[in-house]
Amino acid sequence: MGLVAILLVASTLLGGTTEPAESYVVTERLSKRVMLAYWLGIGRRCNLTAIQSEKGLVIIDTEASPRVMAPIQQRIEQVFGRDDWAYVINTHAHDNHASGNSLFRDAVIVGHQNLAQDMQWLMRRQMESEWRRKEVESAAERLQGLRALESRLAVNSADRRRAGGEIKFWQLFTQDLVEGYPVIGPALTFADRHTLDLGDLTLELVFFGKGHSLSDTLVYLPQERLLITGAIIYQHAQLPEIGEASELRDVHRFLAVLDRFLAADVRIDRVIPSHSAPLTRSDLLPVRDYYQRMLAGMQAARREGLPFEQAAQRLAQRPNFPAFRVPQHGEWCYGMHERNLRNLWRILAEE
Numbered sequence: 001m002g003l004v005a006i007l008l009v010a011s012t013l014l015g016g017t018t019e020p021a022e023s024y025v026v027t028e029r030l031s032k033r034v035m036l037a038y039w040l041g042i043g044r045r046c047n048l049t050a051i052q053s054e055k056g057l058v059i060i061d062t063e064a065s066p067r068v069m070a071p072i073q074q075r076i077e078q079v080f081g082r083d084d085w086a087y088v089i090n091t092h093a094h095d096n097h098a099s100g101n102s103l104f105r106d107a108v109i110v111g112h113q114n115l116a117q118d119m120q121w122l123m124r125r126q127m128e129s130e131w132r133r134k135e136v137e138s139a140a141e142r143l144q145g146l147r148a149l150e151s152r153l154a155v156n157s158a159d160r161r162r163a164g165g166e167i168k169f170w171q172l173f174t175q176d177l178v179e180g181y182p183v184i185g186p187a188l189t190f191a192d193r194h195t196l197d198l199g200d201l202t203l204e205l206v207f208f209g210k211g212h213s214l215s216d217t218l219v220y221l222p223q224e225r226l227l228i229t230g231a232i233i234y235q236h237a238q239l240p241e242i243g244e245a246s247e248l249r250d251v252h253r254f255l256a257v258l259d260r261f262l263a264a265d266v267r268i269d270r271v272i273p274s275h276s277a278p279l280t281r282s283d284l285l286p287v288r289d290y291y292q293r294m295l296a297g298m299q300a301a302r303r304e305g306l307p308f309e310q311a312a313q314r315l316a317q318r319p320n321f322p323a324f325r326v327p328q329h330g331e332w333c334y335g336m337h338e339r340n341l342r343n344l345w346r347i348l349a350e351e
């Protein structure tokens with residue numbers, strides 16, 4: 001690494017908050033057997049679900065890097081009073097979901113059969129020096145802004161604590177990126193669904209279809225009436241996705257999976273989205289209806305011979321889908337509905 005890079009890394013890692021990493025770990029007990037854990041920051045919440053069972057501990061998703069994951073793992077072990085990790089399940093391989101796997105040495109890593117392929121980018125980001133340099137640079141810029149923000153916030157305020165958490169997160173993440181860390185893929189994979197028998201609990205893993213990523217997995221715990229959705233239900237009022245890799249069979253699968261979880265005989269009290277406080281079963285309804293209306297609407301438009309622009313206009317987010325927030329410019333999901341319309345049009349044209 002050159003001198004400039006070393007100075008950049010040093011400036012990235014120093015300064016700002018001096019609180020220990022553990023102080024930014026938040027846990028929320030859902031029941032005797034289940035808790036949520038996440039890192040405190042600014043818009044940073046990413047739910048990791050920890051489960052204790054007769055056959056050991058399970059974690060669903062493992063945060064953005066080992067240094068970020070380690071204090072969360074320790075806290076979970078403290079709360080449950082045990083460290084017999086049996087399984088790690090990754091809902092998919094985007095940031096915050098699969099980069100802490102290496103800390104769970106004795107556990108079996110479980111994921112969809114596309115997960116290993118989806119994880120490739122985590123290795124490439126470390127191996128390709130140009131890519132890594134850009135990531136470290138942008139983290140350094142972000143940290144600069146965060147330190148300026150932190151200094152303007154009132155001491156002991158909740159906002160200042162969140163800024164402190166955000167700073168600590170980027171420091172730890174950058175340190176891991178600079179030093180490198182092992183990316184551990186799944187040892188147990190499945191295609192459509194897979195059940196893990198944990199003695200007193202069963203975990204039903206269901207593939208959602210190619211959309212948000214290639215490997216999105218939902219996990220249902222019937223004994224806890226709990227559904228963990230990963231980024232499929234991202235947060236309340238977040239638009240669902242139809243991706244560039246989605247095919248018609250994926251869209252049909254989205255509907256079949258949601259219909260199955262919404263069936264009368266399936267008990268769900270709580271839905272754990274990837275990035276907000278717990279939701280309820282009723283939050284699944286607008287998502288199912290979105291896919292249903294989008295598919296039916298586009299199919300009708302094509303039967304009528306409408307051009308794309310008219311079909312898209314007829315299915316515009318407002319007023320058709322009031323359950324979902326319209327993303328603002330600058331958000332990662334800006335233009336999502338229009339992207340979904342384009343992808344669905346392409347999917348139907350390919351058929």
Ligand SMILES: [Zn+2]
Pocket residue numbers: 092094095212213231
């Ligand atoms: Zn994601």
